[in-house]
Amino acid sequence: MRSNLQSSDQGGRSFIEAARRAQIIDCAVETIAELGFAQTSLAKIAKRAGVSTGVISYYFAGKDDLIAEVVAHVFTAGEAFIRVRVGEPATARETLRAFIEASIAYIAAHPHNAAAVMNIVRAGRTEHGGQRFDPAVGDARRDAITRICEWGQREGEFRAFSIPTLRIALIEALDAAPCELAADPDVDLDVYGRELAELFDRATRKDP
Amino acid sequence: MRSNLQSSDQGGRSFIEAARRAQIIDCAVETIAELGFAQTSLAKIAKRAGVSTGVISYYFAGKDDLIAEVVAHVFTAGEAFIRVRVGEPATARETLRAFIEASIAYIAAHPHNAAAVMNIVRAGRTEHGGQRFDPAVGDARRDAITRICEWGQREGEFRAFSIPTLRIALIEALDAAPCELAADPDVDLDVYGRELAELFDRATRKDP
Amino acid sequence: MRSNLQSSDQGGRSFIEAARRAQIIDCAVETIAELGFAQTSLAKIAKRAGVSTGVISYYFAGKDDLIAEVVAHVFTAGEAFIRVRVGEPATARETLRAFIEASIAYIAAHPHNAAAVMNIVRAGRTEHGGQRFDPAVGDARRDAITRICEWGQREGEFRAFSIPTLRIALIEALDAAPCELAADPDVDLDVYGRELAELFDRATRKDP
Amino acid sequence: MRSNLQSSDQGGRSFIEAARRAQIIDCAVETIAELGFAQTSLAKIAKRAGVSTGVISYYFAGKDDLIAEVVAHVFTAGEAFIRVRVGEPATARETLRAFIEASIAYIAAHPHNAAAVMNIVRAGRTEHGGQRFDPAVGDARRDAITRICEWGQREGEFRAFSIPTLRIALIEALDAAPCELAADPDVDLDVYGRELAELFDRATRKDP
C-alpha cells in the first residue's frame, strides 16, 4: 500500500485504522486465549473491545480475515522476538538450542498470544488437512529450522536425519507448550525449554 | 418367552443397535477427518450416514457423547493395535522404539481414525486448557510412555531427562502424523516412524 | 397365543386391552403428576409403563386421545367417589357442604390423579380459551353444582346469587387444591375442605 | 460527548430498544392469549411481530426471560390499575369489595393481557408445583389480600376464617375470569365482579 493510496487523510485514517485493528486483534487474542477458539464469537471480541460488532466487519473482511491477522500478528512478533534472542551463534548446534529456548521464552513472555494462536492453528484445520488460516504463516519458522538443519548437516555437526521429520517433531513440541501452560499454570517453561533443547541437541548431533 | 427367543431377540436388537452405532461412529470419523471437527455437525454426520438427525439422538445421548465414543473407540483400537505390535521387548530402548513405530503404523493403517481423533483432541480444548472429551482417554498412553521412561532410567539405559517433557514431545510428534498425512498424502509414514524412533532413541539413551 | 383364542375369545382380548389401557393411563397420571404436563412425553410414559412407545400408539389414537382418556378416567372416578360420599342429604345447604368436602376428600385420597388432571386442564387451553381435551368432561360437575344451587334457591335456603359466578368460584377453589398440595405437601386438606365449605355456605345461604 | 447528546443518544437507542421490546412483549401476549401458552413458540411470536426469531434473542436473554417480562409487565400494570381503582376505603370490607371489583375491571380492560398471564401462570407449573416464572411475581397480590384479611379480622369486621384458604379461593376466582371471558366473549365481567364481591363479602364478614 503506497502512502498516496492512503489518500486524503492518510495519517489520521491510517493511524486510527491501525489502532483499531491492533485493538481488535488484541481483544481477539485475549478472548481466544481465555475461552478457546471454538467458544469465541465476533460478538464476544467486540464486547471485550468495547465496540460494536459492525466495527470488526468494517476493519476486517470477515471472521477468517481477522483470525488470519491474529495469527500473522503473533507469528510476526514471535519471529522478531526469537531472531533477537537467538542472535548469530557460530555453530548450528548452538543456533538450534538458542532457537528452541527463544521459542519457549516467547511463549513464557506472551502466553496469551501463544495460546490463542496455537488454539487457532490446532483447531482450524479444514477440508483435507489444510490449515485454515494462511498456511504460509508458519513458513518462516519452517524455513528457519530447515536452514539450521541443513547448515548443521553440511558442516558435519548434525547427523544425517530426515529434516522434515525433525522439523515436525520440533514444531509440535514447541507448539504444545502454550497448551501445557494453559492446562497447568505452574509448569516451568524454563525447564521445558532447556530439556527440549537438550533433547533435540542429542537427537540431531553427530555421534561423538 | 423362551430363553433362546429372548437371547436371539436381544442378539437381534443389540446387533442392530451395535451396527447403527458403529455406522454412525464411522461416519463421524469420516466427516471429521474430511471437514475438520469445527466444521462437523450432527446434520452432516447424519447425511453421510443416510439417516435423519434423530437417529443420532436415538443412539447417542448427544453430540458430546458421540464424540466421546469416537475418541474412545479409536483410542481403544489404537491401544490394542500398538500393544500387539510392541510385544514384549527385553529392553526399554527397544520398547520405546517399538512403541513409536507401532503408533505410527496404526496411523498408517487407519489414517481417518487417527486424523479424526487428533482433530477432536486438538480442537477440543476448553476455557482453561482442559480437554473437552474425556481427558482420561489418553491416560493409558501417557502412562505407557512414563513407564517405559522410568524403566529405562532405572536400568541405566536412559539418561536423566525430564519425563514429562519427553512425554509431551513424543506424544505431539506422534499426534502430528495424521495431520501431516492429511495435508500431504504422499508422506511416507514408514520413514517418519523410523526417523522418529531414531530421534527419540538418541534423545533418551545414555551416552555411550 | 393361538389365533382362535385371539379371535374367538373376545373377553380375553378386551381384558388385555383394558388392562394395557388402564396401565398406560395410570402411568400417564403418575408421570404428569410428577413432572408436569409440559414435561411429559409419550416416551416417558412408555418408559414408566415398561413398554415401547409403539404400544401407546397402538391403544390410543394419539397423545391427545390418551390425555383425554386420562382426564375422563379421573373425572369418572372422582364423580363416583363424590356421589357416594355426598349421599342424599335433605337440604341443599347440606348437599353443597358435603359436595365440597367430598371433592377435597377425593383430592386427598388420590392426589396424583387430581394433580395430573388439574395440570392438564389448566395447561391445556387452546385457541380462544376452549379446553383442549374433551370440554364436556367437566359438565357433570358443573351440572351438579348448578342443580344444587337451583334447588337451594328454589327452596329459599340460598339467596339469589348468580349461579354461574358461584359455580366458577367454587370449581376454581376446588381445582386449586391439587396445586397447593403439590407445592406444599404439608397442606392440611381437611382444613381446606372445611374452610371452603364454610366459606361457600356463608356465601350462598339466605340471611338469617 | 455532552450530556444532552449522551442522553439523546441513549434516548434514541433506548427508545428503539424499548419500542421493540414492548412490541415483542405485546406480540407474545397476543400469541399466548390466542393459541395458549403451550402452543406458543418464539417463531410464532416473531412471525406475528413480523421479525426474524433472532430479534427476540437479540432483545431477550431467552424464552424464559421474555415470558418473565410478559408476566412482570402485566402484573405491574395490573397492580397500578388496581391500586388506583381501590383508593383508600375506610373499612376492610369496603377494601375487599373494591379490590375484587378492580381486579375484574382490569381483566375487562385488558383481556388479552390477563388471558396470557393466566395461561402462563396456570400452565407453567413445574415438577413439584412450583411456578416456573418468577414465583415472587404474585406476592404483592397475595400480600395485599392477606393484609386486608388481617385488618378486617383485627377490627372485628371479618369472622375468624383461615386466611390462606380464602386467599386461594379468591385468587383462583379472579384468575378464572380471563379464561371464562376467552371461552365466551359475551360474559358480563361487571356482573361477575359484583357477584364475586358480594360472595366474598358474605363469606368473610362477621355475622350481623
Next chain:
DNA sequence: TATGAATGAGTATTCATTCAT
C-alpha cells in the same frame, strides 16, 4: 467512522408418530 438493529442460515435436541418385523 461507528453503531447496533436485523437477518437468515445453522446449531443440537426433542418428540409424536409410523411401520417393518
Next chain:
DNA sequence: CATGAATGAATACTCATTCAT
C-alpha cells in the same frame, strides 16, 4: 400384540454478516 428403529418437523438458541442511520 408388541417392539423399537426411524422419521421429520419443531424447539430454543447462536452467530457472522449486512445495512440504514
